[in-house]
Amino acid sequence: MYHLSSSNAVFRFITLFDNYQFFIFFVMNIFISNLNYNTVESELQALFENYGEVDSVKIILDRETGRSRGFGFVEMSDNDEALKAIGELNQREFKTKVLNVSEARPREQRPQGDNYRRGGYRNGY
DSSP, X not given: OEEEEETTEEEXXXXXXXXXXXXXXXXXXXXXXXXXXXXXXXXXXXXXXXXXXXXXXXXXXXXXXXXXXXXXXXXXXXXXXXXXXHHHHTTOEETTEEOEEEEOOOOOOOOTTOGXXXXXXXXXX
8 A cells, every 4th residue: 555645635546456456545634633632542533423434543642651642633535524524623622622623734854864953962961
């Protein structure tokens, strides 16, 4: 499976070698911020399933603590359902916090070898 991003969409190319068929799926990636830190992926999935079929849910966790960082992503394959979910869930209260819901932007590439911005010591100082 290959993932290619185009402005706000993710295209998935899947090859089924048994039938020599190619399928292309359009998936809208939705960004959700200001999540309650106790929210789990199944709760977020249930919230978005009120608007249509959810392909995947990912709450981003801190690498060191394993705790939620307060934001996540939901993928929905029906563009109309995804836009409806964004429109109705943006600025809506969920688990005592007001959600910010928008179409995800492509991730910006960071320069490789640029480790000086990651903190820590520089030359022993």
